[in-house]
Amino acid sequence: MFKTKLTERLGIKYPIIQGGMMWISRAELAAAVSEAGGLGIITALSFDTPEKLAEEIDKAKKLTDKPFGVNLTFLPTLRPVNYDAYIDVIVDKGIKIIETAGRNPEPYMEKLKNNNITVIHKCTSVRHALKAQKIGCDFVSIDGFECAGHPGEDDVTSLILIPRAVDELDIPVIASGGFGDARGFVAALALGAEGVNMGTRFVATKEAPVHENIKKRLIEAKETDTMLVERSLRNTIRVLRNKHAEKILEMENNGATLQKLAPLLSGLRGLEAIKTGNVDDALFACGQVVGLINDVPTVKELIENIVREAKEIIKNRLANIID
Template structure:
């Protein structure tokens, strides 16, 4: 058993988290992670309405009696979704863990706290992690530059970012970015983290509700098969290398603006990749961890394997160095 501050305070068995992923964080995957002893998050905005989120929470409860959470990512938008209604739905549904990301979660923290909900906030820098701690979150998930999605603009990899954050934080911290196996888990613990968050690795599991062709492409890809888009817009995102992401980078390098790539990066196109398996339909998030992924296990197989191998690494290989 790998017991950490994170497992103790968030009430889970293993220090392994499946964070929120747009179009991916659905009941089947979340429940499978929970049943395997990890912590899974439903992605609130994958559901088109707060009522649909309520139904997804209930579907998850039918599949597991273990703890799980809901991710609420707040991003700038011309037509923002009704965030307050989604938050109210989470509270009314009795969910006890929320993962927040994007904008500052402070406006909603009093409501979460009043409902006895623990809040895990995703950060990409030490300064943001310290701010999250100051406003009262219960834990932080810190993303190194290796991660899929938005790694921030500091370009600090986990080998530096994790211990830098661990040195100044008092609340539990989990590490994210480039982690896909027991070696990453043990390394994160050694660097001062209390657990790990994985996105790309959980994309590529049997219970992940994305098309099989996407999973097979992740297995085929290496750590070289990502693109960084929106660099010139100071809104960097790491996505899988495909015809669309290469085109976006090309347009940016030629001096293009967001308006020039808007149609290419539309969320509806990315959704088609996951649901239809058309790998060039749009952009889709994937991290450098692709280079460490060589199979498509069930969540139980993945988490069980990670924990067993981590225990072996700690008790045998690393312990032998002291002999």
């Protein structure tokens, strides 16, 4: 059943990871993914104190006894973050898998490795992946240009970036950016990845804590309905095309500074929007894979369909085209 280095190391049934998404990757979604055989992830910084993260981990443990991980993203913020305190919670709660992203996690690697925590570092270039390998990360999740959120500044698509990373690295690679169905899953394995990381696709599931208006918008959207903002700040982010994103892009094109843009970039707007369903008043990280989303299944249905259809692709289509 798709036995890879990822399933063997993490103790999961299928090599499918639910990415760490701000405000969305909470206990209910993470536990549902883990229960369905993948790896669920809770996003630590969705909680403004380490104590609240501890409560969320406890909640997830009541929902599943299967492995799940925690995402910790190291990014500059207006509010200083006590990362050591969040890591202490991760350690104290017995979490054995962490997904790091953003800045280099090297200052925290000793504490993580001393507590036998498997480190998956998400990055957007081969050079950053090589650095992650050097500092002792166990996996890299390589994010292609199609991805939701921050794709970096190199603009290299997953079709190229994944095999390049596989060629250069000695540690296993996870494919991230552009994956949401069985076809992409099989393609990622063919490119040399040990599994896939999916974000946008999991937003359009019944367990995702997102207003139905937003899920409906994802179903309606095409692959051309994402856009890049914050390019002028060298902090590029791929988001769902809406009035708010269009306004930000217009301001950037007119030379707006970070000071002027900051109120519009606040993540708290996104938190409010996923509660109220106002699809035009905040930035929503969204990958180009949105063009492949046509329904809102349960997490279990989504994962089981991907696995079933992937087996059919391999056994029926790929096997039959070999003479």
